[in-house]
Amino acid sequence: MSSVYLFEIGSQKAQWLSARQTAIAANVANANTPGYHAVDIQPFSAVLDSSPIELATTNPAHLSLPQSETGALREVEVDPAEQTLSGNTVNLEQQMINLGDVNRDYTMGSNIQRAFHQLLLSALK
Amino acid sequence: MQDSLQTALRIAASGLQAQSTRLRIVSQNIANAQSTGSAPGSEPYARQTVSFESEMDRTLGANVVAVKSIGVDSSPFKLERDPGNPAADEGGMVKMPNVDVLTELADMREANRSYEANLQVAKQSAEMLSTTISLMKDA
Numbered sequence: 001m002s003s004v005y006l007f008e009i010g011s012q013k014a015q016w017l018s019a020r021q022t023a024i025a026a027n028v029a030n031a032n033t034p035g036y037h038a039v040d041i042q043p044f045s046a047v048l049d050s051s052p053i054e055l056a057t058t059n060p061a062h063l064s065l066p067q068s069e070t071g072a073l074r075e076v077e078v079d080p081a082e083q084t085l086s087g088n089t090v091n092l093e094q095q096m097i098n099l100g101d102v103n104r105d106y107t108m109g110s111n112i113q114r115a116f117h118q119l120l121l122s123a124l125k
Numbered sequence: 126m127q128d129s130l131q132t133a134l135r136i137a138a139s140g141l142q143a144q145s146t147r148l149r150i151v152s153q154n155i156a157n158a159q160s161t162g163s164a165p166g167s168e169p170y171a172r173q174t175v176s177f178e179s180e181m182d183r184t185l186g187a188n189v190v191a192v193k194s195i196g197v198d199s200s201p202f203k204l205e206r207d208p209g210n211p212a213a214d215e216g217g218m219v220k221m222p223n224v225d226v227l228t229e230l231a232d233m234r235e236a237n238r239s240y241e242a243n244l245q246v247a248k249q250s251a252e253m254l255s256t257t258i259s260l261m262k263d264a
Contacts, residue, residue: 014257018129021253022187025133025246026179029140029190031239032147033177092242103249110256117260 009048010113016044017106023073024098027090034086038076040098130257132187133250139189140243143177146192147236150175151229158224166214170222172198198223 020041030036057063078089150173160170178193200223208217 015129018133018253021133021246021250022129022136025136025140025250026188028239028242028246029136029143030177030179030188031140031242032144032235033179033190036179092238096242096245099246099249103253106253107256110260114260 006116007113010109010116012047013044013109014106014113016041016047017102017109020098021102024095024102027095028092028099030088031090031092031095032088034088036088036090038078038090038095039073040076041073127185130250130254132185134247134254135182135185136187136189137243137247137250139182139191141240141247143190143192144236144240144243146195147175147177148233148240150195151233151236154224155226155229155233158222158226158229160222161210161212161219163211165212167212167220169202169212169220170224171202172200172222172224174198 023039023041027038076089078091082091083089154172157170161167162169174196176193176196177190179188180191181187182189202220202223204218205221206217207213207219210219213219
């Protein structure tokens with residue numbers, strides 16, 4: 001059923017946003033750590049594009065394919081001029097903007113989930 | 126693996142802790158900016174420094190920040206002429222601490238800024254958690 005799939009996308013997005021929040025938290029916490037390089041996770045479109053096909057494991061000896069992880073970190077490329085003398089590449093302002101983005105998307109996502117849930121409930125009642 | 130939002134909260138908490146340690150050292154330096162020794166020619170208060178490092182928290186599976194070391198600034202002491210001071214040597218010169226109040230104030234402002242940023246992350250993570258929980262309400 002396609003409606004159930006919407007819930008799945010919603011929860012995938014929430015998971016992705018939480019992972020991004022963790023990356024931002026790590027950057028902000030390490031904003032004054034010498035030699036620390038700012039990180040971010042891959043965009044959500046890349047998560048959606050990664051094929052969800054899995055091999056069936058019918059026997060305990062079967063190995064499952066490694067799933068691409070939602071929260072895989074990658075280093076952010078920064079203009080060398082923005083790097084501090086101590087080798088830190090965290091831009092606090094940019095992190096605050098990212099934080100706002102995450103907050104907005106998360107609120108929107110959870111409101112959509114709620115609306116959709118209410119929709120299903122009204123069909124049941 | 127732990128919930129990512131809780132992990133974010135923990136990371137922000139580690140940042141808060143590191144920045145408050147830094148602020149403690151700054152206040153210690155400023156408070157002792159005029160602390161000389163007590164015997165003639167003795168060493169005054171030496172400025173302390175704090176450095177951070179990113180460390181992997183295995184239970185969390187994420188990089189938190191921790192205070193790497195609290196060191197002592199080895200830059201030379203300033204000499205001031207004050208023959209009446211108990212720490213003055215035969216020439217009347219007193220060794221003053223190598224604390225530059227302006228540097229300390231700049232450091233304090235930076236610590237303050239970083240502390241606020243960490244607080245913002247912690248607040249928002251907590252807010253996101255309660256948004257998720259409130260999905261269960263009035264359904």
